[in-house]
Amino acid sequence: MAVELGRYGVWHGPQHWGPELAAGLEQAGYGTLWLGASPEADLRDAEVLLASTKSVAVGTSIVNMWKTPAADVAASYHRLEDDYPGRFLLGVGIGHPERTGAYRSPYQTIVGYLDDLDDAKVPVDRRALAALGPKVLQLAATRTAGALPYLTTPEHTREARRTLGGGVLLAPEQKVVLETDPEIARSTGRDYLASYLQLSNYVSNLERLGFTGEDIADGGSDRLVDALVLHGTAVEIAAGLKAHLDAGADHVVIQQLGREGVDLLPGYEALATVLQ
Template identity: 80%
Template sequence: MAVDLGRFGVWHQAEKWGPELASGLEQLGYGALWLGASPDADLRDAEVLLASTQTVTVGTSIVNMWRDDAAAVGASYHRLEEEHPGRFLLGVGIGHRERDGAYKSPYATIVDYLDALDEAKVPVDRRALAALGPRVLQLSAERTAGALPYLTTPEHTRQARETLGRTALLAPEQKVVLETDPDIARSIARDYLAGYLQLSNYTSNLKRLGYTDEDIENGGSDDLVDALVLHGTAVEIADGLKAHLEAGADQVVVQQLGKEGPDLLPGYEALATVLF
């Protein structure tokens, strides 16, 4: 990798990020800060994270190909590289059929977008691709640094590593709730998962992993929810995160649910004490 990600990173949507959280996570030793959802083409939110920290890598997970022109994104990449050399990784992805009205021919669109990033001179090893299924995983290994899977399990990580080969980046996201009461933890998890379990990209991938319609319906079965959102003590959650590393991940991207802004820091600190 052209940028150093470390073994554990943190993922949040823009509204949860802020200078205090970003700098706190850097001090705790997390290797990368991931700006979730669909950051705008100007990448200003990523610029804020970079300016709030000293050395940690910042990545997008992901810039939506349907929303943002590749040439504009490429220009923003070069601006960030000039301002903060070697610290930014551009993650891009296809989005979701249910949310993007122009959605069509997703694989061809990904190829065309990567071609446009080539034209914008965004280096292959400084970009990554949201990927779940085998075909896009293979493309991520061929045309980018590697894959950024979201809403997955260690079994998906194992299968993805087999598809990607040994050298491509694999950085799966894993949700966690630092709560030992399973009913409370699952309630928090189901509230967050509700929208995602309506999106065919994710549900198709879960079915490839062996989950059924019954697992996915009505907020998700306990087995599915527990796989997608780890809960328990910091030690118990750390074991679940490390399972991705054992399955072949280069970095595990942690998303803590149930807190906001700086209130997230104590949970990440508790995890850091057993992860690092």
Template identity: 55%
Template sequence: MDKTDEADKTGKADEAAKIQLGAIGVWRHEDTGPGLAVELERLGYGTLWLGNVTDPDLAEAERLLDATETLVVATGIVNIWSNPADRVARSYRRIAERHADRFLLGIGAGHPEATKEFVRPYQALNDYLDVLDEAGVPVARRALAALGPRVLRLAADRTAAAHPYLVTPDHTRQAREILGTGPILAPEQKVVLETDRTRARAVGDGTLGFYLDLSNYLANLRRLGFDDTDFADGGSDRLFDALILHGDAARVAEGVRAHQEAGADHVALQLLHPADTDPSPGYRALAEALGLAG
């Protein structure tokens, strides 16, 4: 039996088993306290993505699920090199005993510049998924960070969802074609609530510049038509505008709709804001502009 058959047997093709992420979520790299999680739930966001998962016990995800009632919590991502699959699987089972319909286990290989063990990542992802299979982690409750065609196909074959990061609506359109109609497509989208580009770049440039030193993201951006002139000096205006939605909340909502029209089932918004500022007003403005039921 091949992996696709195994996935079907475990219920991936069962629409009733599909996790409900909602149309719009929030992606956060920073620690998220229970109070903010409750506020995001009240505002109508469907899913909170945890972007800096370094604990294979997944304690933060459990804490946020315990504090909320309807919000889905997703890991975006658990790095396969630093979080042993068997330990993560045990953590998943512990959490799923009480929150099976609200927890999505997202895994990924990260990038080679940060991981000395980064060797044969595609095979490593398959091996990691094998352990999750053996440990009984349902296909319908796991996602895969995916950019290129090969890993997108792996996400379709062995998980419920693909979670591309640092992408454009053009990538979303291409990813949907590769995935087909079944798997969930949940791209991350960076946002700065600032109408002046210079001020927007002052907020977003540090984040964007970090990714322009990482080969897997550069390779994906090249596939999307960007080149060395776009990557120089912290990124061109063209690149910034394509990757970081900026403007008022209504303008950002238009950019989110571009992903949806390109085939996204769910868009995870990463709101970038100056350090030591409260993001809550921004989340409220976006929820209103996006018509969330808060």
């Protein structure tokens, strides 16, 4: 893999990112900053993260294939590679039928998009694919550097590694709440999970993992919320993150949840001290 990601990275949408948080996370020792929530084709938000830091990697998780023409994002990739060589990984994905009016065959759309990236000379080892089910995981293994599963568990990571085989990037995302009161932590988790549990791609994957309709209903059962949103002390959360590595992940993408406006950096710094 051409981009060195480190063991742990941090995921947020562009509304949470800024130069101060980016620089602080690099100083804390995180290997990659992940830009979520379907960034625009010009990748200017990714450029801000690269410009705010010295050597940390930056990745997209993910550029939405329906929203972003491959030729446009490829041109932005080449601009970033010219300006910040070796530091950017282009994560792409198909998105969700509930949020895309023109949704058609997902698999063929992914294949065609990757073909277009080939034509635009985006190297296979500098791109990764959002993948949950076996078919798309296999595609990630053969057409990209590897897979970026979102809203998963260590059990999914273990199955994904079996599907991908060795030598292929596996970088699952894991949500966390630094809160020792389980009821408060679960309330925070449920608030964030509510919209995701309405999306068929995620629901199907959770059902494959053994969760039931009762688990998924009404914001999620305690069992589901505890699996998708780790909570507790930094030491307890670190053990849950390490479970992904033990299950076969190369890199774990951490998303800390908290109240709007709360400074997230201290929590990430506390986690970093026990993860290193």
